[in-house]
Amino acid sequence: MSKRVTIKSIAKDLGISHMTVSRALTDNPNVQKETREAVRRHAQDVGYVRSAAAGTMRGNVSPIIGLLVPNIRNDFYARFANKLAEECEAAGLQLIIHLTKDDHQIERHCISRLREIQARAVITVPTPEPKELDQITDVGLDEIQLIRKRQTSPNTPAVLVDDALAIRDAVLHLHRTGHRRIAYLGAPVTLSSGRHRLDAYRSGLKQAGIVEDRRLVLTDSPSISMGNRLTRKILSETDASAIICAGFEISEGALKAAIQTETLNSRLAFVGYGDPDYYSWIGRGLCSIRVPVDELAECAISLVTSDKPREAEFKFAAKLIIRA
Amino acid sequence: MSKRVTIKSIAKDLGISHMTVSRALTDNPNVQKETREAVRRHAQDVGYVRSAAAGTMRGNVSPIIGLLVPNIRNDFYARFANKLAEECEAAGLQLIIHLTKDDHQIERHCISRLREIQARAVITVPTPEPKELDQITDVGLDEIQLIRKRQTSPNTPAVLVDDALAIRDAVLHLHRTGHRRIAYLGAPVTLSSGRHRLDAYRSGLKQAGIVEDRRLVLTDSPSISMGNRLTRKILSETDASAIICAGFEISEGALKAAIQTETLNSRLAFVGYGDPDYYSWIGRGLCSIRVPVDELAECAISLVTSDKPREAEFKFAAKLIIRA
DNA sequence: TTGAAAGCGCTACCAG
DNA sequence: CTGGTAGCGCTTTCAA
Numbered sequence: 001m002s003k004r005v006t007i008k009s010i011a012k013d014l015g016i017s018h019m020t021v022s023r024a025l026t027d028n029p030n031v032q033k034e035t036r037e038a039v040r041r042h043a044q045d046v047g048y049v050r051s052a053a054a055g056t057m058r059g060n061v062s063p064i065i066g067l068l069v070p071n072i073r074n075d076f077y078a079r080f081a082n083k084l085a086e087e088c089e090a091a092g093l094q095l096i097i098h099l100t101k102d103d104h105q106i107e108r109h110c111i112s113r114l115r116e117i118q119a120r121a122v123i124t125v126p127t128p129e130p131k132e133l134d135q136i137t138d139v140g141l142d143e144i145q146l147i148r149k150r151q152t153s154p155n156t157p158a159v160l161v162d163d164a165l166a167i168r169d170a171v172l173h174l175h176r177t178g179h180r181r182i183a184y185l186g187a188p189v190t191l192s193s194g195r196h197r198l199d200a201y202r203s204g205l206k207q208a209g210i211v212e213d214r215r216l217v218l219t220d221s222p223s224i225s226m227g228n229r230l231t232r233k234i235l236s237e238t239d240a241s242a243i244i245c246a247g248f249e250i251s252e253g254a255l256k257a258a259i260q261t262e263t264l265n266s267r268l269a270f271v272g273y274g275d276p277d278y279y280s281w282i283g284r285g286l287c288s289i290r291v292p293v294d295e296l297a298e299c300a301i302s303l304v305t306s307d308k309p310r311e312a313e314f315k316f317a318a319k320l321i322i323r324a
Numbered sequence: 325m326s327k328r329v330t331i332k333s334i335a336k337d338l339g340i341s342h343m344t345v346s347r348a349l350t351d352n353p354n355v356q357k358e359t360r361e362a363v364r365r366h367a368q369d370v371g372y373v374r375s376a377a378a379g380t381m382r383g384n385v386s387p388i389i390g391l392l393v394p395n396i397r398n399d400f401y402a403r404f405a406n407k408l409a410e411e412c413e414a415a416g417l418q419l420i421i422h423l424t425k426d427d428h429q430i431e432r433h434c435i436s437r438l439r440e441i442q443a444r445a446v447i448t449v450p451t452p453e454p455k456e457l458d459q460i461t462d463v464g465l466d467e468i469q470l471i472r473k474r475q476t477s478p479n480t481p482a483v484l485v486d487d488a489l490a491i492r493d494a495v496l497h498l499h500r501t502g503h504r505r506i507a508y509l510g511a512p513v514t515l516s517s518g519r520h521r522l523d524a525y526r527s528g529l530k531q532a533g534i535v536e537d538r539r540l541v542l543t544d545s546p547s548i549s550m551g552n553r554l555t556r557k558i559l560s561e562t563d564a565s566a567i568i569c570a571g572f573e574i575s576e577g578a579l580k581a582a583i584q585t586e587t588l589n590s591r592l593a594f595v596g597y598g599d600p601d602y603y604s605w606i607g608r609g610l611c612s613i614r615v616p617v618d619e620l621a622e623c624a625i626s627l628v629t630s631d632k633p634r635e636a637e638f639k640f641a642a643k644l645i646i647r648a
Numbered sequence: 649t650t651g652a653a654a655g656c657g658c659t660a661c662c663a664g
Numbered sequence: 665c666t667g668g669t670a671g672c673g674c675t676t677t678c679a680a
Contacts, residue, residue: 006673017651022675030649047464052441053380054673057656064420064441071406078402082395085423089430094420094437096388099409106413113418117376117388140371259605278602281583330657341667346659354665378657381672651680656673664667 005048014042025050056118064094065304066114068124069146070102074224075276076248076293077125080146083297084123091305093120102127102223111139121304126150128191128221144303146296149192149313159299160193163246163318164200166289170244170271170320171204173287179242179269183216183234185227185254186246194219197246216240227253235263242269255286265324275321285323292316329372338366349374380442388418389628390438392448393470394426398548399600400572400617401449404470407621408447415629417444426451426547435463445628450474452515452545468627470620473516473637483623484517487570487642488524490613494568494595494644495528497611503566503593507540507558509551509578510570518543521570540564551577559585559592566593579610589648599645609647616640 011018024039098110121142187194227250245251335342348363422434445466511518551574569575599614
């Protein structure tokens with residue numbers, strides 16, 4: 001149909017040079033007032049929008065930032081992405097969301113795509129267990145790690161959750177309410193977050209005077225199905241009376257398993273992770289480790305907009321929410 | 325630091341023409357095998373990625389599609405966006421998500437931004453009540469309307485939900501279980517979806533032999549707060565024993581109100597809209613009108629990839645899920 | 649106050 | 665098989 005509207009086409013329409021059009025459109029003072037207004041009016045009329053591609057090619061920083069998350073169905077990621085998108089809107093940024101499904105291959109591919117469009121930055125939840133610990137080190141664009149920290153890239157800022165106290169509190173709370181057989185479901189210790197959370201659990205046990213039973217500690221690459229599977233395993237193979245979930249997806253899967261097996265809060269006390277709204281609506285409410293989502297998102301976006309700090313860790317404390 | 329890696333920089337490195345590099349990188353047969361491999365190896369080594377901007381400027385269709393939704397915290401939008409993002413990944417597309425908050429101004433601004441980057445298409449949930457019914461008509465890029473249909477743009481494909489039967493079934497179900505005072509919460513009839521849903525409710529009443537009580541029918545621009553507010557109003561000002569929510573956000577707000585006032589399923593039978601997983605976990609489960617999210621997303625994305633049908637409506641049937 | 653030229657990275661189109 | 669040229673839309677730099 002109609003060709004693309006460019007400053008040149010406008011220039012031709014008006015019988016002037018495309019430079020004058022450019023100047024008029026960028027509020028350059030060196031244009032006759034009438035000319036400027038005529039240009040703007042005509043541009044409006046014909047529906048001109050400037051080409052971002054041309055700008056990018058000339059070296060403009062792109063307004064696009066990438067978000068790499070496993071999914072956006074999980075309450076935490078959805079909330080984070082939502083908050084981030086709001087902040088982007090306010091900051092005049094555009095947010096591209098890529099779902100990695102925690103797959104290392106996909107992750108690399110997405111980063112490549114973001115490089116192609118010269119995205120300004122990428123906020124990423126690093127996939128667990130990068131089998132090939134090498135190459136990913138330099139992603140080739142500004143990277144901000146979220147929640148998890150890849151050990152191989154020490155120069156990258158990271159926005160992390162400090163959940164040690166909350167997890168310890170969870171153990172202590174369960175102990176106070178009579179539980180002695182407290183199971184733990186988390187990521188493997190090869191992930192830094194997996195290690196720290198397990199340490200916190202152990203510190204809670206110690207403080208409560210409970211001796212760790214290794215059969216009650218199950219770790220694997222975190223996912224919904226992992227949470228579901230291992231919860232059933234705990235229910236069928238152990239005498240655990242309580243379970244602590246140390247991860248968003250894990251918590252989601254574990255909750256489903258507990259509900260499906262009808263053991264929730266009857267046979268099995270549940271401490272979730274992430275605290276979606278509906279946790280307080282199930283039964284008389286579920287205990288949960290609440291993560292300050294909005295703060296995380298604000299911190300992440302501020303790292304994008306103010307390009308000050310390289311190589312830094314920002315930690316936000318999680319909090320145990322007691323219910324039921 | 326290091327300058328951008330381009331085909332020219334590679335060409336210089338290798339002492340050949342940038343054209344040969346281009347050909348090698350695009351699998352053009354007219355390159356010596358050795359040359360091609362040398363080029364590819366070197367490109368790999370120096371971390372070359374082709375510039376999407378350059379491509380776009382030459383007229384390549386952009387791989388970027390936009391999604392305009394009120395938010396992605398609501399279960400339905402989160403699921404839709406998630407499915408869409410998955411499909412995009414599979415189709416080699418990149419998904420930019422803009423949150424409109426159902427604000428007409430924001431919506432227009434977002435579309436403008438998407439035009440600047442020459443997005444391939446935009447999938448949009450039109451904001452309700454565009455006060456200025458004019459200009460928005462031509463968004464200037466391929467548009468696919470979702471869930472709601474803007475009356476002013478008849479030439480745009482729309483992916484819609486046909487919930488008439490489900491809503492009528494909800495009324496009949498409530499009637500069967502003894503309810504006579506059935507309230508309805510929905511969008512205003514100025515929205516096509518608002519009109520159709522209200523009609524369905526009325527058709528249900530009629531079939532059940534119930535005379536409509538206008539005090540039990542509350543409509544307003546749909547939002548969470550609207551759902552919350554009007555539910556409280558119904559509880560305090562009427563003798564309704566049941567409520568049907570005709571909209572995602574409405575359902576979310578209404579549920580919160582019912583739970584906060586502790587009237588859920590005791591004083592007030594609840595029929596939600598959208599059926600998130602946790603609806604089945606609350607109490608003995610909540611009735612709900614389930615919308616086929618994945619089908620909607622698949623349809624939308626297929627409209628983007630196969631550029632066949634202009635001006636068409638695709639309807640997907642919702643279904644009443646009975647619980648409790 | 650205006651215009652012309654150059655160049656950002658890339659490929660279709662011609663010459664060799 | 666390989667290399668040069670031109671041009672996508674825009675702004676910076678220089679010239680009028």
